[in-house]
Amino acid sequence: MSLERNEERVVEGTEGLLHKPTVETLLQPEKHCPVDLITHQHNMDVDTLLKPACDEIKAQLRRLKQRLLNDYREADATLQAAKKRRNDLGDLLSQLQDTKYHQEQKNANLDCALQDFETFENEASKELAVLQREGEAEAALTALKRARIESLQLELGRLTSKLHHSEGLKAQEISELATTQRAAWCADDRARRQLLQNRQGDVIIQQLRTNIELIKKCAASDHAAADLDGKERQVKLSELKATEGEMAGVKKEAKLLHSRWDNALLKLLKVDVELADVVSKREETEKKIAVAKREATKLREEQCIESEHNWKRGHAVNQALDRSQETENRILIAKEHLDEVLEAQKATEAATAETVAKLQQHEAARKDAERHIEELLIQKQRITAAYDTLETKFSNLLEADCEVESSLQATQQELRTAKIATVEKTAQIADLETDILKLQAALQVCQRKLEAINTNVDQAEIDVHADLMHLEAIQQQIDGVLHTLEQRTRELQLLNMRKQEREEAEQKDNCTDTLNAEIQRLRKELSATEDGRRAAQANWSQAQERLLVNSQRHFQLTQTLADAEKKSKETSTTHNRVLESIKESEMDILQLKKKLESLQKEISQLDFGLNDMSKLETIIENDLTSQQTQHSTKLNALRIACRSKETKIVTALNRYTKASTDTTTVDIRLKEIAAQKKAQSIQIEENKKVLKGGNKKANELHGQAAGLRRKLSAVHKRRNTAAVLLQKAAVASAIDNSDRYIK
Known part of the structure; x- marks a missing residue:
């Protein structure tokens, strides 16, 4: 009866092994209750969660071990009884062979005894087969455990290689950003030099405006008018074409600058995306680890610090973008002033040579010119109004951005004050x-x-x-x-x-x-x-x-x-x-x-x-x-x-300028040129100071990048330790689950 009971238990255990999940499914956090609880409930106390689960697992293991010991004891008892019966039957056979001639009447009893012996041998062979199956099942479970451990080790190696690769990519991108920033600074320097060179054009434009007012006064006294010659028109058209070609070159340069800044922005966005990926991976590893509450709080503090550094980097990037936009605007203004100065110089040179001979011809065209000037002034007013509306829209957008940044700064300041207050209270x-x-x-x-x-x-x-x-x-x-x-x-x-x-x-x-x-x-x-x-x-x-x-x-x-x-x-x-x-x-x-x-x-x-x-x-x-x-x-x-x-x-x-300019205007121009030179020298010194400040900021950014690298290395070390703890926890859970399902 005990042998039949053991056979039924062994059959039920093998059927349960066929229908029960493998070690890989047990290692999944979605199906394993204690790990799921620990990973998804960060704020709960780990000790209070683990103690009841560990106690339950230990109690179940003790029960399983006790059942297995009882089963093995029963099997050993049945085997010993079978051996004893076999020995007894051997003795009986020897006695029967010895007394074969004397006990022919007891052949029927001997046949019955032989049948009982055969049935006992069959039962013993069945029990031996069951024991062999159990040993094979244990060997299979150990093989599964080893395979799972090897796969976990391979995954850990793959994750570490990915982390090292991502660190290398980040270092490359940081170096590329540094090169782009240096190129942008060089472009800013060039633009500033061009602005310094082209500030003289403003003085000349002011002189031309004074000349225009003088011409208006002179034109009030003039009455004759004359048409322009075809040659002059052709010369002016050629000058316009030349200026259009120069503008096209300026536009190309501006497009190149825009493309460079766009590339730099894209690289920065890629860096931010990769940082977000790294943060998401870190959060996943933290969910899988869930080792202790202290490490979780430390990682949260580090995340806050990193978010502050990222916000500072974003703020620095925004400032750099604003500076680049200002430099672009200055470059455009400088180029416009250059074009205007060149045109004014050419016009003044042509006018000084031609005004003496052509005053009588231009008197008739005075009225047409005045009408044309009035129309142009009206159009200029419209253009300035449109430009003002665009500037107001842009200023509104900048104010909205500043409000968002101020709100972020206020929240961060409140957090800092709260932390400082806690530290002060602890010190008190x-x-x-x-x-x-x-x-x-x-x-x-x-x-x-x-x-x-x-x-x-x-x-x-x-x-x-x-x-x-x-x-x-x-x-x-x-x-x-x-x-x-x-x-x-x-x-x-x-x-x-x-x-x-x-x-x-x-x-x-x-x-x-x-x-x-x-x-x-x-x-x-x-x-x-x-x-x-x-x-x-x-x-x-x-x-x-x-x-x-x-x-x-x-x-x-x-x-x-x-x-x-x-x-x-x-x-x-x-x-x-x-x-x-x-x-x-x-x-x-x-x-x-x-x-x-x-x-x-x-x-x-x-x-x-x-x-x-x-x-x-x-x-x-x-x-x-x-x-x-x-x-x-x-x-x-x-x-x-x-x-x-x-x-x-x-x-x-x-057309209406005078042939000979007064000496007073020439002296005024010379004085203005000297004042402009002084202003340019002062502005050059200011630009040098600004460049020094930019270099200091670049050094600060490099220091921030080095600090971020150090923090990343510290985070990687913690991840490695967390991965080792994960591996140990996974191996322990796999062993516990395998011991649980041996029955």
């Missing part, structure tokens, strides 16, 4: 703890001093009591000595009486010798009593001095006790104050913890908001670039129209 708490420890140490010192003072007081009281006892003994001795003195005086009086009686008796009996001996003895006794009295008086004076000293010591000890009690009261009050401050600081800590939790929630929301803002920034940048290109095209068209009309005005008004 640490200071309070140190103050508490110092006060506790001071209390211990005061307690030790009080104990020493109490011991000194007790010792002093003991000494005073001993001195008092000694004084009482001395007083008793003095009383005894005085009593003896009184007795001796009485004895002396008696002796004197006796002496007198003896003298009288000596006179009578002549016994002077004995009386003299007694007198000497009594004198010796008197001298001894006087010495004892003197010693007693000396001891009495010493005892009084000791009493005075002990009384002074007792008074000092009472004062020290009073001071110590006052200090103990003060320390107790300070201790109570410190305890109250500790309670207040604990309340502040709880409030700060609540604020930190709310700030963490706000930070998570701000992370999502920052992602949305980054998307909006990309959209706004694209819109701005498109609008800038449109505005630049419109402005170029308007400027070309204005230029052509201004050239027509200049050519029409130069």
